[in-house]
Amino acid sequence: MARIDPEVFLRLIRGETRGPLAALGRMGLGLGAAGYGVAVAARNAAFDRGLKAVHHARVPVVSVGNLTLGGTGKTPMVEWLARWYRERGLRVCLISRGYGRADAVNDEALVLEENLPDVPHLQDPDRSRLAEIAVDELEAELILLDDGFQHRRLARDLDLVLLDALDPFGLGRIFPRGLLREPASSLRRAGAVIVSRADLVPAERRAWIRDEARRHAPSVPILEARHAPRDLVDGEGSVGTLDGLPGRAVAAFCGIGNPVGFRRTIESLGCRLVDLRVFPDHHPYSADDVDGLVRWAGATGAELVLTTQKDLVKLRLSNLGDAPLRALRIGLELLGDARPLEGLLAGLIPESRPVPGA
Known part of the structure; x- marks a missing residue:
């Protein structure tokens, strides 16, 4: 079964894709949502009324x-x-x-x-x-x-x-x-x-x-x-500071559920973001993906490539060609x-x- 491009799906449900086919697609998705909503409501009601069993752990x-x-x-x-x-x-x-x-x-x-x-x-x-x-x-x-x-x-x-x-x-x-x-x-x-x-x-x-x-x-x-951005991590786990990022030409890529948030975080550091490449959430990077990223990083002319820690733990690389690759490690504040x-x-x-x- 063909995988739907997340960006195409988001543009459709946001109403950014126009035309009769898009309107028909949204209508079909609306019908699907009605059925899904009924199923969710029924499941929650079953738990609320004690009709479905709940397991209680022995610790909080x-x-x-x-x-x-x-x-x-x-x-x-x-x-x-x-x-x-x-x-x-x-x-x-x-x-x-x-x-x-x-x-x-x-x-x-x-x-x-x-x-x-x-x-x-x-x-x-x-x-x-x-x-x-x-x-x-x-x-x-x-x-x-x-x-x-x-x-x-x-x-x-x-x-x-x-x-x-x-x-x-x-x-x-x-x-x-x-x-x-x-x-x-x-x-x-x-x-x-x-x-x-x-x-x-x-x-x-x-x-x-x-x-x-x-x-x-x-x-x-x-x-x-x-x-809150905490530090930069390379593929070996070595940690570096955020010093020197303001004004630096940076390319970034990610395979996470909210790439917009990642973009906003990078921009908040004062970087000059030259390009952001987005993969599907939980993307399993292949050798072809890495080769493509190396070519892409070189074409952007970026001094540094940033990604998320979720992506770097799957790649374990510290460079993409000549460009250093670092994960921007985040902490909740x-x-x-x-x-x-x-x-x-x-x-x-x-x-x-x-x-x-x-």
């Missing part, structure tokens, strides 16, 4: 998820949470489904393994079974469930939902007519909402997002965060008062544990 579970398809910054959020709990002495285990994997761990897992070497990460579609393994074999005291908002079979003590400030509500439509995995009304299940990449939009946009979120979840804390979130997190720490700084 914190889920990080979102409403939309594409990247909202879940991996930096998971990393932030793991560090927060590790600093308080808890044995943490990450579990996830493992999207984009073949017979090995996927790119997010490779990034987390590199950034959190002391935190184990288990991947399998059966996350209830993983929760048992985490407790029995790894002696985990707390489980972080990555991309877990729609996975309701494993009960969680706290649901954190990320909304990407660049497109928080998936064009306001259910997939495939839009990018919503489920309606925005599902935010009522959230324990807290975090608006990611909040620094990349104006204040009035941020206020609108908060108002919309409160309309669906009036009693939950709403926080804002940014993806909460904006404003973090105490509402930290209070929720601290409430899951066993009473025998100290809670410094909470």
